[in-house]
Amino acid sequence: MQPQTRERINAQIRDEMERDHFPEGFPTLPEIPGGRYTDPDFYDLEVEHLWKKSWLCAVRADEIPNTGDHTLFERIGASVVIVRGEDGKVRAFHNTCRHRGAPLVEAAGSQKRLICRYHAWSYDLAGNLKTVPEEYDFGDFDKCARGLLPVSCEVWDGWVFINFDTEAGPLMDHLASIHPDLRDLSMDNLRVKGRLNYRISCNWKAAYDAFLEAYHVKAIHPKTVAMLLDPAGTAIGLFTGGHTRMALPKRFNRGGGTWGTEADNYDIPTVPEVFRENNVAYGIFPNTVSPFDSAGFPLISFWPVSKDECECELIFIGAGSEDENSENSEYWKEFVKNYDIIQMEDFQFLSGIQKSLNSGAFTGMQLCYQERRIYWFHEQIDRAIGEDRIPENLRVEKLLSDFVER
Numbered sequence: 001m002q003p004q005t006r007e008r009i010n011a012q013i014r015d016e017m018e019r020d021h022f023p024e025g026f027p028t029l030p031e032i033p034g035g036r037y038t039d040p041d042f043y044d045l046e047v048e049h050l051w052k053k054s055w056l057c058a059v060r061a062d063e064i065p066n067t068g069d070h071t072l073f074e075r076i077g078a079s080v081v082i083v084r085g086e087d088g089k090v091r092a093f094h095n096t097c098r099h100r101g102a103p104l105v106e107a108a109g110s111q112k113r114l115i116c117r118y119h120a121w122s123y124d125l126a127g128n129l130k131t132v133p134e135e136y137d138f139g140d141f142d143k144c145a146r147g148l149l150p151v152s153c154e155v156w157d158g159w160v161f162i163n164f165d166t167e168a169g170p171l172m173d174h175l176a177s178i179h180p181d182l183r184d185l186s187m188d189n190l191r192v193k194g195r196l197n198y199r200i201s202c203n204w205k206a207a208y209d210a211f212l213e214a215y216h217v218k219a220i221h222p223k224t225v226a227m228l229l230d231p232a233g234t235a236i237g238l239f240t241g242g243h244t245r246m247a248l249p250k251r252f253n254r255g256g257g258t259w260g261t262e263a264d265n266y267d268i269p270t271v272p273e274v275f276r277e278n279n280v281a282y283g284i285f286p287n288t289v290s291p292f293d294s295a296g297f298p299l300i301s302f303w304p305v306s307k308d309e310c311e312c313e314l315i316f317i318g319a320g321s322e323d324e325n326s327e328n329s330e331y332w333k334e335f336v337k338n339y340d341i342i343q344m345e346d347f348q349f350l351s352g353i354q355k356s357l358n359s360g361a362f363t364g365m366q367l368c369y370q371e372r373r374i375y376w377f378h379e380q381i382d383r384a385i386g387e388d389r390i391p392e393n394l395r396v397e398k399l400l401s402d403f404v405e406r
């Protein structure tokens with residue numbers, strides 16, 4: 001992280017601690033239309049233009065360390081096999097045999113070839129069709145034209161991102177505004193330590209919104225997050241591409257560590273001071289948020305299931321012995337358990353919010369200055385979909401570009 005970024009965060013925290021009035025020059029935010037969370041056509045627009053054209057953080061590269069190791073990504077109606085090739089490169093393909101469409105892979109595993117169980121066509125790890133039983137019976141048949149269908153795939157600091165748009169620009173262009181802040185975390189050296197998965201009865205955005213502000217901390221996390229962090233010092237950054245940052249100063253564990261995670265032998269040594277003294281969370285557009293810390297941290301992702309339902313997945317990564325995880329280590333077990341408690345506090349109102357929205361009585365969200373990350377996230381959704389495709393009554397007014405951190 002650049003020294004000026006660190007200073008900017010610390011100065012913002014100091015200013016927020018003293019602020020007792022609405023900030024001069026900041027707009028009063030208009031309502032976010034409730035239809036964005038309920039309208040089936042808006043949901044379809046999101047699937048087509050946001051989910052099918054955005055870089056999405058799918059899995060960790062350290063879960064497929066060796067040639068032939070593969071795993072599955074099954075969300076937003078797609079099935080994708082992510083596999084490590086002979087050359088060490090991670091690639092992604094639609095999990096669809098090019099003969100008659102049977103799935104090639106049914107679970108994570110390791111194979112030198114991907115062999116369809118239906119009629120035994122086989123593909124190499126780069127997706128080329130290699131063998132076809134009784135090939136002569138296909139007549140004038142070009143095996144080269146029936147390789148696996150690729151999905152764009154790139155790795156950023158150990159995280160495997162995919163994009164269904166095969167013409168997508170480079171992942172690093174998408175992450176350019178936040179990568180400099182995060183590269184010192186050395187995430188490619190860290191390993192998966194645990195997972196949590198939840199199904200929530202609300203639109204995916206209602207769930208993601210809940211992780212973009214700290215206005216709720218005193219009310220719903222009095223015995224957890226509010227013990228560790230002081231929401232009075234909430235410092236927010238908005239970035240190009242819809243990404244965001246939110247730093248809250250810690251009340252204790254200022255040398256690193258969060259609630260109940262004080263253990264020096266799990267410290268990530270490269271983590272800068274600012275991530276130790278504060279909880280610095282980044283929202284990575286469109287659907288992830290991560291509270292980075294030197295003691296380990298989860299990447300939290302939100303995935304739509306339908307317009308009224310979503311899934312939330314936490315993938316925890318950290319330092320320490322490679323073999324340790326939440327199954328065999330007290331530290332990681334406790335770490336994951338503590339997050340589970342906080343997640344349940346965060347989720348408690350989401351199904352009720354969706355009911356309010358679906359009832360039609362609640363017409364939209366009235367956000368405050370402290371919730372401006374949510375507004376910026378919604379602005380970017382419109383940019384991703386394309387303003388002209390969105391009915392006027394469901395758009396959000398574009399107001400926050402002038403407040404982007406440069």
Ligand code: FES
Pocket residue numbers: 097098099100101102116117118119120121
């Ligand atoms: S569907 Fe895969 S070999 Fe026939």
Ligand SMILES: [Fe+2]
Pocket residue numbers: 210211216217221225346
């Ligand atoms: Fe929360």
